[in-house]
Amino acid sequence: xxxxxxxxxxxxxxxxAACSREPEVSATxxxxxxxxxxxxxxxxxxxxxxxxxxxxxxEVRVTNVDLDLKVSFDEKxxxxxxxxxxxxxxPEAAILVLDANDLAISNVEAFSNSDWVETAYTMGEDDxxxxxxxxxxxxxxxxxxxxxxxTSPDAEGLQWLSPEQTAGKTHPFMFSQFxxxxxxxxxxxxxxxxxxxxxxxxxxxxxALIALMSARQDQSGNRxxxxxxxxxxxxxxxxxxxVVGDFGFKAINDxxxxxxEDYILSASAAEFADTPAMEEANAAxxxxxRWGRYDMIVLPPSxxxxxxxxxxxxxxxxxxxxxxxxxxxxxxxxxxxSWSGNLVTNATWRDAWLNEGFTSYVENRVMEALYGESRAVxxxxxxxxxxxxxxxxxxxxxxxxxKMPADLAHPDDAFSQVSYAGGMFFLKFLEERFGREVxxxxxxxxxxxxAFQSITTEDFLAYFEDNLWTDHPDAVTKAEIDAWVxxxxxxDTVQNPQSDAFDKVTAQQSxxxxxxxxxxIETAAWTTHEWLHFINTLPSDLSLDxxxxxxxxxxxxxxxxxxxxxxxxxxxxxxxxxPALDPLDAFLxxxxxxxxxxxxxxxxxxxxxxxxAEAVYERARPGYHPIAQRRIDAIFxx
Numbered sequence: 325x326x327x328x329x330x331x332x333x334x335x336x337x338x339x340x341a342a343c344s345r346e347p348e349v350s351a352t353x354x355x356x357x358x359x360x361x362x363x364x365x366x367x368x369x370x371x372x373x374x375x376x377x378x379x380x381x382x383e384v385r386v387t388n389v390d391l392d393l394k395v396s397f398d399e400k401x402x403x404x405x406x407x408x409x410x411x412x413x414x415p416e417a418a419i420l421v422l423d424a425n426d427l428a429i430s431n432v433e434a435f436s437n438s439d440w441v442e443t444a445y446t447m448g449e450d451d452x453x454x455x456x457x458x459x460x461x462x463x464x465x466x467x468x469x470x471x472x473x474x475t476s477p478d479a480e481g482l483q484w485l486s487p488e489q490t491a492g493k494t495h496p497f498m499f500s501q502f503x504x505x506x507x508x509x510x511x512x513x514x515x516x517x518x519x520x521x522x523x524x525x526x527x528x529x530x531x532a533l534i535a536l537m538s539a540r541q542d543q544s545g546n547r548x549x550x551x552x553x554x555x556x557x558x559x560x561x562x563x564x565x566x567v568v569g570d571f572g573f574k575a576i577n578d579x580x581x582x583x584x585e586d587y588i589l590s591a592s593a594a595e596f597a598d599t600p601a602m603e604e605a606n607a608a609x610x611x612x613x614r615w616g617r618y619d620m621i622v623l624p625p626s627x628x629x630x631x632x633x634x635x636x637x638x639x640x641x642x643x644x645x646x647x648x649x650x651x652x653x654x655x656x657x658x659x660x661x662s663w664s665g666n667l668v669t670n671a672t673w674r675d676a677w678l679n680e681g682f683t684s685y686v687e688n689r690v691m692e693a694l695y696g697e698s699r700a701v702x703x704x705x706x707x708x709x710x711x712x713x714x715x716x717x718x719x720x721x722x723x724x725x726x727k728m729p730a731d732l733a734h735p736d737d738a739f740s741q742v743s744y745a746g747g748m749f750f751l752k753f754l755e756e757r758f759g760r761e762v763x764x765x766x767x768x769x770x771x772x773x774x775a776f777q778s779i780t781t782e783d784f785l786a787y788f789e790d791n792l793w794t795d796h797p798d799a800v801t802k803a804e805i806d807a808w809v810x811x812x813x814x815x816d817t818v819q820n821p822q823s824d825a826f827d828k829v830t831a832q833q834s835x836x837x838x839x840x841x842x843x844x845i846e847t848a849a850w851t852t853h854e855w856l857h858f859i860n861t862l863p864s865d866l867s868l869d870x871x872x873x874x875x876x877x878x879x880x881x882x883x884x885x886x887x888x889x890x891x892x893x894x895x896x897x898x899x900x901x902x903p904a905l906d907p908l909d910a911f912l913x914x915x916x917x918x919x920x921x922x923x924x925x926x927x928x929x930x931x932x933x934x935x936x937a938e939a940v941y942e943r944a945r946p947g948y949h950p951i952a953q954r955r956i957d958a959i960f961x962x
Contacts, residue, residue, distance in 0.1 A: 372671070372780060377516035379422060379514035381519050384419070389521055392405050408512075408513075419461055422513055423508035437463075454505075483949045489624065494570065495530075495532055497567075497569035513561045513564075518560075520669070522556055526550075530549055531548060533569055535566065535568045537565060537637070539555035557635070572586055573589075574590065576597060580600055582619065609686070615635050618638075620658075630643070631644075633662070633666060633683075651852060653703060668682075668770070668779065671778040673735035675780050677750075681751065691703060708819075711746055713741075724742055726746055758796055758799050785809070832844075842877060855891075881908075882907050912940050916952055922952075925941065938960060
């Protein structure tokens with residue numbers, strides 16, 4: 325008999341499980357009073373440790389961090405102290421091990437016997453991926469430590485922009501990006517999603533600037549260079565976030581609003597006006613929003629992601645401002661993380677699909693609730709194509725299963741469309757097999773059961789088995805589940821979304837390619853999704869004359885919709901359509917979103933445009949985020 329066991333961490337039960345195979349379960353429920361053997365077995369605790377942290381969190385666990393930091397734009401540093409509360413899960417533990425990356429530690433104290441006393445510490449060698457191991461000696465009875473430190477000007481998790489790199493050109497700007505493992509470049513922490521903690525912060529800035537964090541802020545509203553924050557719900561370290569700059573605010577309702585530089589503030593508020601309706605749709609499906617306010621900030625264009633789900637303050641790219649709300653599925657995605665990811669978090673990055681796949685599924689359900697089934701189907705159809713490409717381009721088969729391999733080289737490798745779209749299609753498969761009337765309450769119950777906990781894939785499977793599959797044993801087989809979760813490739817049970825809108829686009833495209841009049845294609849009512857389908861399905865042997873005709877009629881090379889422009893550039897580069905290069909140069913200079921620039925630079929290199937691409941990158945690189953710089957440097961190093 326296999327029993328599920330639990331480890332108690334700070335009052336939170338974190339179930340640790342494994343992917344080893346067991347015999348098929350019977351389709352007949354067990355007799356009443358007889359305990360059913362578990363289908364998916366457990367990992368030993370030592371085998372479920374996050375490999376991307378030095379932290380000894382199974383022995384000593386951080387529970388709270390209080391930050392007191394000064395922001396210096398001249399030095400490009402944060403300096404001050406971190407006061408860390410912890411509990412000893414092993415009463416005999418004599419050290420606390422934290423993660424640090426390029427932090428300059430000046431002093432460490434422990435609170436023991438009602439007084440702060442200096443204590444010994446050692447900083448290990450710097451690893452290019454993990455940073456350094458910070459080991460602190462714990463006196464008997466100590467329950468907290470205080471670390472005086474400063475960050476590096478080259479901290480990968482912080483980007484410092486000069487006034488000239490902002491829209492206003494008057495004040496500098498700084499923002500963080502800590503997912504998946506860069507919070508350790510801002511503070512000494514147990515930087516792993518397995519550890520959840522509360523935090524508070526006192527931040528001092530130049531008086532002309534505003535500081536925001538992923539927490540409740542003081543209500544004075546004064547721009548005085550002195551700000552305090554408190555996050556009362558336990559979060560993983562990667563959800564720490566800070567931004568300092570000159571920006572304004574517009575309320576959307578009484579607890580939702582948007583921050584942005586003045587040039588884009590009004591447009592952002594208009595673009596994201598449906599956010600309250602998104603929250604209502606989420607709550608109707610999966611229970612109430614549990615974080616108080618929900619605000620957004622539109623960051624400078626160098627922000628390397630579409631969005632980042634920092635609690636209470638989602639970070640967003642300005643490339644979402646399309647003028648027609650066609651790209652607001654990203655807002656729906658970041659808001660959905662308030663349930664999937666922030667509320668229930670993957671315990672290791674091998675389980676990233678628990679964050680991103682669940683969130684992509686919730687996002688699509690919300691888009692359907694707000695904008696109708698047609699839009700949701702179009703988005704799934706586009707997602708399926710990106711998923712197929714991600715699987716085809718994967719470095720090795722093991723990276724195409726939802727459960728990432730144990731020898732994952734870097735957490736970044738877990739953030740492919742396999743985790744996002746693959747996870748979403750897995751949940752869509754379950755929804756179709758069990759029916760929404762059963763599946764929706766199950767997902768809501770899952771969020772409630774694991775609220776404010778970090779879990780593994782196997783924890784989900786155990787909960788799924790006990791709370792859904794056992795009551796409906798004929799809906800799916802274990803082989804089907806394993807094919808999605810543990811086996812590489814795309815299962816044959818994947819949904820094939822069929823969009824009537826896309827069929828009409830394809831019919832018009834086919835008529836033109838068959839000799840019809842390009843000007844006869846009716847595009848006035850096309851959404852961004854229909855344009856993307858049209859461009860993505862253009863044949864690879866399309867002539868340069870056809871490229872010229874398309875560009876002349878639709879101005880695709882100069883489109884201000886970043887998604888449409890990106891799709892067009894990818895086709896134009898492959899075809900050798902030279903007139904797109906000057907607009908592409910401008911695009912690469914002003915857009916730092918990794919989704920676009922990584923693939924564009926790679927396509928340029930693959931199509932013998934390395935010299936041109938390197939010249940553009942040399943000019944664009946100073947404006948890119950350190951995360952983007954690292955990724956693109958690797959492209960040119962190949």
